[in-house]
Amino acid sequence: MHDRAEVAPQLHAWDHGLTVDQALAREFEARLVESSTLAVRVAYSVLRNREDAEDVAQEAFAKAYRSFSQLRDRERFRAWLVRMTWRMALDRQRANRRRIAREGHSDPWLPASTGRSLGPVEADVQVGLEARERAAHLWRAIDALSEKLRIVIVLAGIQEHDIKEVAALLELPEGTVKSRLFAARQQLKDALSWMADNRPKA
Amino acid sequence: MDGRQQAQGLRPEAQAALSDSQLDRDIESAVGIEPSAEFLARVRTRIAAEPEPSAWRLSFGPMWGVAIAGIVLAIVVPQFLREETNRREVARMTPDIADVRREPMATPPAEARRNPARSGEVRRHRVQPAVVAAEDGGGLRRSRFDGLVLIAPGDQEAFDRLLTVVNDQSVELIAPVLESTRAGVDVMDAAVPAPLRTAEEGVNE
Numbered sequence: 001m002h003d004r005a006e007v008a009p010q011l012h013a014w015d016h017g018l019t020v021d022q023a024l025a026r027e028f029e030a031r032l033v034e035s036s037t038l039a040v041r042v043a044y045s046v047l048r049n050r051e052d053a054e055d056v057a058q059e060a061f062a063k064a065y066r067s068f069s070q071l072r073d074r075e076r077f078r079a080w081l082v083r084m085t086w087r088m089a090l091d092r093q094r095a096n097r098r099r100i101a102r103e104g105h106s107d108p109w110l111p112a113s114t115g116r117s118l119g120p121v122e123a124d125v126q127v128g129l130e131a132r133e134r135a136a137h138l139w140r141a142i143d144a145l146s147e148k149l150r151i152v153i154v155l156a157g158i159q160e161h162d163i164k165e166v167a168a169l170l171e172l173p174e175g176t177v178k179s180r181l182f183a184a185r186q187q188l189k190d191a192l193s194w195m196a197d198n199r200p201k202a
Numbered sequence: 203m204d205g206r207q208q209a210q211g212l213r214p215e216a217q218a219a220l221s222d223s224q225l226d227r228d229i230e231s232a233v234g235i236e237p238s239a240e241f242l243a244r245v246r247t248r249i250a251a252e253p254e255p256s257a258w259r260l261s262f263g264p265m266w267g268v269a270i271a272g273i274v275l276a277i278v279v280p281q282f283l284r285e286e287t288n289r290r291e292v293a294r295m296t297p298d299i300a301d302v303r304r305e306p307m308a309t310p311p312a313e314a315r316r317n318p319a320r321s322g323e324v325r326r327h328r329v330q331p332a333v334v335a336a337e338d339g340g341g342l343r344r345s346r347f348d349g350l351v352l353i354a355p356g357d358q359e360a361f362d363r364l365l366t367v368v369n370d371q372s373v374e375l376i377a378p379v380l381e382s383t384r385a386g387v388d389v390m391d392a393a394v395p396a397p398l399r400t401a402e403e404g405v406n407e
Contacts, residue, residue: 040237054241061245157229
């Protein structure tokens with residue numbers, strides 16, 4: 001589950017008797033393997049749908065491949081990938097919303113107040129309505145955050161990134177990340193406690 | 203495992219007292235999905251359809267710079283050479299032109315200005331314009347025309363004689379004019395100093 005510890009070394013063609021193109025291809029493969037989970041989770045945190053998230057992550061990797069000569073550094077690659085995936089996921093989300101509005105129906109997993117798709121049911125047979133409602137509360141609280149706070153709290157939640165790692169991924173000062181994380185947690189706690197207090201009784 | 207399933211652990215009654223670590227765990231559970239087994243294969247297939255990010259692209263940026271510099275040089279250098287050729291041609295066609303460097307006019311010292319009658323001060327201040335004979339073609343570049351006066355060879359001879367007379371102090375340039383002015387001489391007469399007029403007429407004093 002936690003693949004962030006794997007550090008893919010930068011390959012040099014002259015060290016391995018490879019052509020430069022082959023060395024680049026190998027490096028990219030290493031980055032793909034180590035960052036695929038991160039990209040999918042970032043996209044999922046926006047889209048709440050595995051297929052959509054994988055589509056977006058795939059497109060992000062394709063873009064990264066096209067620009068890979070400028071993204072060979074591992075940290076730079078991951079930071080770029082996270083930001084690109086986040087933006088593409090937001091674009092996809094807007095497109096989904098427009099499509100849903102145009103078709104005049106809402107997704108069955110869509111919390112009415114947020115207009116966000118929770119996606120199809122996946123092995124959800126044993127999960128009751130109450131669990132789904134709780135999950136929806138958490139997502140609704142996350143969605144209520146501003147975009148700046150949201151990406152920080154999501155990245156901190158993904159693979160238990162610490163502040164330093166989140167700062168590196170977002171290319172922000174650690175102090176900024178720390179203050180945003182604090183603000184995001186406060187708002188989430190407030191929102192979740194309010195939701196709990198105002199939860200309709202069955 | 204889907205994040206929504208794992209978010210079950212979020213107990214509403216405990217949400218008010220949610221700690222940071224609990225919150226992080228809940229979020230991690232919510233977003234903690236794993237890519238499907240075929241995800242990597244799909245990405246690899248997708249990338250196989252992409253044009254290769256070959257190493258030659260690395261040098262594509264510098265190549266553009268070199269190409270643009272080459273185009274600029276190809277335009278500018280012939281133009282410069284053409285202008286240079288034109289200048290040399292003009293110079294070749296006018297070989298007997300002499301140019302005289304124009305120098306600032308000699309200013310008499312302050313005392314001489316106050317007392318023009320004692321014009322010895324003025325006389326000691328020699329006027330020395332630089333007379334430069336016309337050189338070959340290279341001497342006629344535009345930059346060398348700046349501050350120069352071109353005169354014909356015949357005029358140059360007369361001008362040289364005038365300068366010789368002035369520098370030998372054999373003529374009085376200022377005093378007679380001022381004396382005449384005091385005497386109420388006609389303005390037109392005063393405009394051309396007598397010694398100069400004499401020199402022009404070829405009568406040496």
